Amino acid sequence: MNKKEFLGRLSELIKDIPEEEKKDILFDYEEHFRIGLEKGRKEEEIAASLGDPKVIAKQSRASCILKEAEKTTSVNNLMRAIFAAVGLGFFNLVIVLGPAMGLIGILVALFASAFAITISGVAILFGTILGPLFVFDIYIPLTSIVSIPLGIGLTALGLLSIIGALYLTKFFYKLSIGYLKMNLQIITNRRNTR
């Protein structure tokens, strides 16, 4: 591989990261080639000792995407960071994707139950109040003295659970970023020694 091929492959592999960051990365390798050539080395020789552009690209992408996810909170950014980290090797498939699936499962379950509680509260409340007005008989096996406070109570509990789940989502987000950062440090150090 010569200089042009090496830089071309690298640039192709990191095309989805922000332009400025990409330019900065390519600048480093261009400089490396330039100085190497000044010292009398051959392009092919320099490219070979730099190693596989794929390995370099994976590392650069992962840390860059993680930086973005930290700056702008979005599920999409976090997902990209998780998948970039998973791409770093089989080891990560287990220690990143496993916990990520677990956390997502917990959040989905929490939101589902919070919504279910809210809806049941609303249903009991309105069922009691509006029930007599309907042509169809809505059967609520409670007297209105019990069911109205129960409906209000369940609605409030449901809404509070949704707010709680939202806070927990935020907390998990920060936690995931922290975990990915630590993971990236370990992985980068492992990779560097190959």
Added chain:
Amino acid sequence: MNIQFKKGVLELCVLSMLERKVCYGYELVNEISKSISISEGTIYPLLRRLKSEEFVTTYLQESQEGPPRKYHKLTALGRKKEGELKKEWFTFAKDVNNFLKGSGKNE
């Protein structure tokens, strides 16, 4: 040398080199790969990480031979980190040495 031994030590080597002098990328890669066999390309992502963690700053400076080069300089935070890591390493190396010597005698 065993891969496991080198794992994690590269960061210390980069910081330690920068503690001695301000370097451009090629110089750093060249010096380190003289002592430790590494895939040279991966030093740059490491440098970028050290920069984003504010252990290192970079600036461009003209060179006699051609276009400006990117120099890497240790920050106060980086200097502190280097000291900590170095101390940790020496303690660790001493403990391992003592252990190896000790277990040699017992056999």
